[in-house]
Amino acid sequence: MTTSHTDQSWPTAGLSFGGDYNPEQWDRSAWRDDVALMREAGVTMVSLGIFSWGLLETAEGVYDWEWFDEIVDLLEAGGIAIDLATPTAAPPSWLLAAHPEFPPVDQDMTRHWAGARLGWCPSNPDFRSHALRIVRAVAERYGARDHVVMWHVSNELGGGNGHCYCDVSADAFRRWLMTKYGTLDALNAAWGTAFWGHHFSDIEQVLPPRGNDAKNPSLMLDFDRFSSDELLAHYLAERALLAEITPGLPITTNFMVGAEPDAVDYPRWAPHMDIVANDHYTRSSDALPQQDVAFSGDRMRSLTTDRRPWLLMEHSTSAVSWQPRNRAKKPGELIRDSLSHVAHGADGVMFFQWRASRAGAEQFHSAMVPHAGPNTKIFREVATLGGYLQRLAPVLGSRVRRASVGILFDNEAGWAMRAGVKPNNFLPYGATVRAWHAAFWRRGDGIDVIPPWHDFGDYETLVVPQLFVVSDDTAARAADFVAAGGTLIVTAFSGIVDENDHVRLGGYPGAFRDVLGAWTEEFYPLQEGETFELDNGWGGAEWTEHVHTDSAQPLARYRGGHLDGEPAITLRTLEGGGRAVYVSAGLSGGAIDALVNDLIAAPELAGRDPDLEIGVRESDADRFVFLINHGEKPATADVDGHELLTDAAVEGSIVVPAGEVRVVRSPR
Template sequence: MTAARSVPWPTEGLSFGGDFSPEQWPREVWDEDVRLMREAGVNLVTVGVFSWALLERSPGEYTWSWLDEVLDLLHANGIAVDLATPTAAPPNWLLTAHPEVLPVDATERRERPGGRLGWCPASPVFRAHALRIVDAIAERYGRHPAVRLWHVSNELGGGNARCFCEVSAADFRRWLGDRYGDVEAANAAWGTAFWGHTYTSFDEVSPPRGVGGAPNPGLALDFERYSSDALLAHYTAERTAIERHSDVPVTTNFMVGAGSHVVDYARWAQHVAIPANDHYTLVDDPDRAEDLAASADRMRGIARGRTPWLLMEHSTGGPSWQQRNRAKEPGELVRNSLAHVARGSDGALFFQWRASTAGAEQFHSAMVPHAGTRTRVWREVCALGRALEALAPVQGAPVEPARVAIVVDESSGWALQAGLKPHRGLRYGHEVRAWHTAFWRRQVTTDVVPLDADLSGYDVVVLPSLFVVDTASAARISAVVDRGATLLVTYASGIVDETARVLTGGYPGAFRDVLGVWAEEFVPLQRDQHARLDDGTVVTDWAEDLVVEDADVVLRHVDGPLAGRPAVTRRAAGGGAWYVSAMLDQDGVQRIVDRVVEERAVPRTVTAPPGLEAVRRVRDDGSGVLFLINHRDDDVTVVASGTDLLDGSGQGPETVVPAGGVRVLLEAATA
C-alpha cells in the first residue's frame, strides 16, 4: 500500500531542515551552523534561493567559490541540499538595465525594485537572463553529490501572480488564440454582445485592467487561467534547463491553503517531481490547527497518491508579514510539524535555519532564533529532529484511504471573487474550511481533491461553493449518487459553466436535476443581518429562495426574508443528494455532517472530542502508524493500542494523549 514513487526521495528517512542562507553570515558562522544542524538532526537544507546577485555580479560573470564551499561543507557533514535557482530575486543590475521586466499591476503602475518575484512571467528579457543563470548553476552543480533536490525559484506567483503590462497583454492574446482558435468563438463564450463589447480581432483584447470595475466575467476568468499558465511556462523552462545537466528531481514550493487560488496547483502538480508546499498559520484564525489539516489534505489530493509530498516551509514561531505576528505556544511547533507528516508529508522544513539580523524578514522566526540555542524554540527544534528520526517507519506509507472527498477548483475561486456578484464579499475558502472542519472535529479523514479527481472510491462527496463547473464534470459528479454515494452541495455551486456563463433554469443549474430543487433567486443577507433555521442554526451572508420538486425539506427558515421557506433539502435517490442553500454557522454545518457520517457509517479514526486530531498512515506490511495530536488544554483518552514511536512506550487498550501532546502508535498489522 506504499504510495507509488517514481523519483528518489532526497533523504534517508523523513526530511528535516529549512532554508539555509550562509551568504548572510560571516564564514566563521558556517561551521557553527553545520555543527548545530547535526545536533538537531537536520538532513536537508534549501540553499541559494536569493543568491542571484552574489553568483552573477554582471551578465555572464560568475562567482562560485562561496557556494562551492557551502555545498562541500554540507556534504562533508552528511546534509543533503535542495538547491534553488535564484530567480525569485533578480539582481539590481538587471532591474536597472531592464526596468521593463518589472511587473505592472491592474492600475498600469509598474512595480518598483526592492521586493521579490519582481518580474513579469511573460518577459522574454527576464526569461533570457533567468535561463542563463539557471543553466550555469545546473551545469556546475548538476552532479554535485550534495544536491538531492532542485528547487525552482520560490513561491511562484507570490509577488507576480498577475502582470498587466503590454508584453503580458500580447502573450494573453496569443494564449486566447490557442484556446479559442478565432475571436468569434471567444465572443460567443464571453457573451460580448452585452455592453457592446464584441471584438473583431484578438488584437483588441486587453487584460481586465482597473480596480473595482466590472470586467467581462469570462474574459477575467480566462486571464486568471492565462496567468497561471504563464508562470507554469516559466517554471517548466527553468526545469528543462536543469534537466539538461542533472537527473536530480525538480520541484518548486506551492502555497496551498484550503481555498487558496494563486495558480492552478492541481495542474502544476503534474510538472513537479515531488509536490512541495509552504504553509503558515494566520494569527486571526481561531482554528489554526484545522487550517493546517485542510491545507495538508489538499496537498495530498493534489499529489493524487503518486508520491508523498513535502512540507517545504513553515515557521517555528511568528512569521513577519502579518499585522501582529504570533509566537507559537509551547509544543505547537512539534504539533504543527507532525500534523503535516500525519497527512502525508515525508518531512518538515522551515523558513528559515538561522534568523536574519537584517533585511525585510529580520523578525521572521527561525530554527536558530536571535536568542540562540538557550531557548525553548531550539529545544523544540531538537525534539522535533529526534521525533522525525524515530518516525522513519512511516516514510512512503500512504494515508489510510478516505471515504469523504471535498472537491476544490481554482477556477471557482477566481470566478466567485472577481467582478460583479450578488454578494461581493464571499470568499471561496469559507465553505471549504467549514465543511472540512466539521469532519476534522469528528476525526474523519477527508481528501480535498481537484475537480477532475477520480471520485469512485468515496462514500461522501462535498461540493463547497463549486461556482464553475463544465458539463462533463457536472455529469460525473452527479453520477456518484447513482452508484450509491452521498452528494452534498452547498450554495453558489454549479452556477456558471467553464466560460463563466450562467446556467439557466434555476440555480444551481449544473446540479438542479440531481438535487431535485432549484432556486428562483439569490437572497444575500445584509451586513449584520442574520436568520435562523428551525434547528437553531444561524444563517448569515447568503440564502436562496428554493423551489422543491423532488426532495425532502430537512431544514426551513423560521425568520428573516425567507421565513417558512426551505433552506436544506435531501433527495432520497441513490446515496442521497443534499443541498445547503445558505451560509450556515459552524454548529449547523456540524449537525449535517454528523447526520451524514452516521447515515453512511463513515468510520472515525478514533472516537474523541473535537481538538484531538487522529490520522493513520498504512505501511506495506499492513501495520498502521496512528498519529494522535492533542490540540486541547486537557488530556484525552482514546481506544488505541501500539508502541509509541516517540518514546518507545507500550500503549493500549486505551491511550492517554496529554494536553498539547502527541503520540504516534505503531499498530499491529491487520490480518
C-alpha cells in the same frame, strides 16, 4: 554534463528535516557553527541558494563561485543534503537596473519598483533568457555533487508576480486566447461581448483587465488562467534545462496551498512536479489553526491522483513577520504543527529559515536558530523535533488512510467568485470550503480536498461547497456518484456558471438541479448583520434562497420573514440508496456540524477527546496512528502497538499528555 544520480523515490534516506539556509547573510566564521548546530538538531537537508543570484553572477556572465563552493563543501562534510535552488526568484540589482522593463505592472499600469521578490514579468522572453543562463551555470557546476539531492525551482512562483498587465503580457495573452479559442467569433461568444457593446473585430483590440472599473468576468477568469499558465511555462523552461543537465534528479517548486484560491493553479501544476512541495503558515487571527494545518495537508496529498507523500518545504518555528499582529507559537506548537503535517501525508518537515535574519524585510520572522541563539525554547523544540523525525523513519513512503469524505476545491471557482460583481460580493470561497472541512475534521473523518476532475468513486460522501464554476463533466460525475449510492452535499452558489462564466439557465444551481431534485428561483443575500433561522433551530447569515422542490423533500425550512415556510435544506433519496442534499442557506459552523452529524454515520474514531486529533498512515506492513493533543489536559485513545517517540509498548490504550504527540505503530 550528466550526473551519477539515479532515480529515487525520496531525496533523503528518512523523513527530510531542515530549512532554507541563507549563508550569504552571515560572516563565513558562522558557517561551521551552523553546520555543527544542524547536526545537533538532526537536520538532514537544507534549501540553498534561493536568493543568491546577484552574489553568484555579479555581472552578466561574470561568476563568483568561491564562497558558494565553500558552503557546498561544508554541508557535504557535515552530511547535510542540499535541495539546490535556481535563484531566479531574486533577479540581481544590476539586471533590473539594465532592464527596467522586467518588473511586473499592476492593473493600473504602475510598474513595480525593484526591491521585492519575484520582480519580473512571467511573459518577458528576455528575462527568461537571463534566468536560464544562471540556471545552466548553477546546474553545470553543482548538479553532479552527490549530496545535491533535489532541485528547487525559483521560489513561491506567483507570490509577487501572479499577474502582470504590461504590453508584453498583453501580447502573450492574445496569443494564449487565439490558441484556446481559434477564432474571434469563438472568443466573442465565450466572453459574451455583445453586452455593453464590447464585440472584438481584431485580436489586437483585446487588452488585459486593466483599471478598476467593472470588467467582463469571463475576460478576468481567462486572464487568471493565462497568468497561471505563463508562470507554469517559466517553471517548465527551467525544469527542462535541469532535466537535460541532471537527469534523474527530482525537480519541484514550492507551492503555497491553503484555504484561499491559490496565486496559480497548483492542482494543474502538480503533474509537473517530481515531488509536490508546499509552504504553509498559520494565521495569528485564526481561531482554529490546527484545522488549517489539516486542511492544507488534505489538499496537498490530493493534488496527485495517487495521493503520494509530499514535502513541507516551509513553515514557521514561531511568529512570522508579515501579519498585522504576529503571534508567537505556544510551547509544543512547533512540534504539533510539524507532526500534524506528517500525519496528513508529508514525508519531510522544513522551515523558513535556518537562522533568523539580522537585517532585511523578514528580520523578525522566526527561525530554527532565533536571534537569542540555540539556548532557547525554539531551538530545543527544533532539536526535539529532529529526534522525533528520526524515530519516525518507518513512516517514510506510507500513505494516509483512505478517506471517506471528498470535498471539491477549484481555484477557477475561487477566481470566478472575485471576477465581476455578484449578488453578495463578500462571500468568502475559501472560508466556506474550510467550514465544511472543519465539520468533518472535528468528527475524525478522513478527508481529501480534491480538484473537481479527480475520481469521486472512492468516497462515501462528496461535498460541493460554493463551487461557482462547474463543468458538464463534473456535474455528470456527481450525478453518477449519487446513482452509485453516495451522499452528495451541494451548498449555495454552486454550479451557477459554466467554464466560460456564463450563467446556467433554468434555475439555480443549474449544474446540479436535476440530481438535487430542487431548484432556486431567486437569491436573497442578507445585509451586513442580518441573520436567519430555520424551523429546526439552526441558523446562519449572509445568504438565503427561494427554493422549489421537484423530487426532493425539505429537511428544514426558513422560519420568519418573506421566506417563512420555504425549503432551506432539501434531500433527494434514490432507490439505490444514494442521497443528494441541497443547502441553500449560509449556515453557521454549528449548524453545519449538526447537519453533518444528522446525515453521516459517525466515523470509527467517534467519541474521542475533541482536542485529540487522530491521523492514520499505512504502509503495506504497518499502520501508524498519530495522536496529536491540542488541548490543555491529557487525552486517552484506544490503540495497541509500539509508540515510536517514547519507544514504549502500548496495550489497549494510551494517554497523550497535554500539548504532546504520540505515534503508535502496529501491524496492518
